[in-house]
Amino acid sequence: MQLTHRHPELVGKIVTVGTPMIGTLPNGRPVFNPDYTALRQDAYARGAVEELIRLQTRYVYSEPDTDELRRMASERMCRLPIETIRSFYDPDPGMDIAPLLESIAVPTLVTHGREDRLVTSDASAFIASRIVGAQLYLFNGRGHNPMFSATDEFCDVLRNFIRTGRAERTFRGPAAA
Known part of the structure; x- marks a missing residue:
């Protein structure tokens, strides 16, 4: 955009x-699910990177038939540097x-x-x-x-x-x- x-x-x-x-x-x-937002803010404040990833994939791949997609996405994200993962969850004015x-x-x-x-x-x-x-x-x-x-x-x-x-x-x- x-x-x-x-x-x-x-x-x-x-x-x-x-x-x-x-x-x-x-x-x-609200645009974002308020439950997700609260959980994300809490995990981010605690520096719980793996929890952020699990949370993200649970909300992104929420359909019953997406367990494998959730697993693959989590594995892929966990291989990223921690700074990259944390920056994904930083508020973005853009x-x-x-x-x-x-x-x-x-x-x-x-x-x-x-x-x-x-x-x-x-x-x-x-x-x-x-x-x-x-x-x-x-x-x-x-x-x-x-x-x-x-x-x-x-x-x-x-x-x-x-x-x-x-x-x-x-x-x-x-x-x-």
């Missing part, structure tokens, strides 16, 4: 996935994309898992409502990372958006049931 805001000539299209923002939505609902949304003037597909336990899907609805012509695609029954938990559906929607500019699924396989 920052790049497109500053240099729209460099960006042809945007696809977002479960994009968070800072603060609350206009309806007063996440305040709300003021930029109305300046975005490229075709945009905003995607989100409808059952995301980390970031409310209302955040993506807000983002899509503020970008002229943006389309919103919600993955039913999916959490924060539908590109991993609903890979076929995600790829089909992405391919269709890139080819046609429309956010729809052209292949109706098992994930669409």
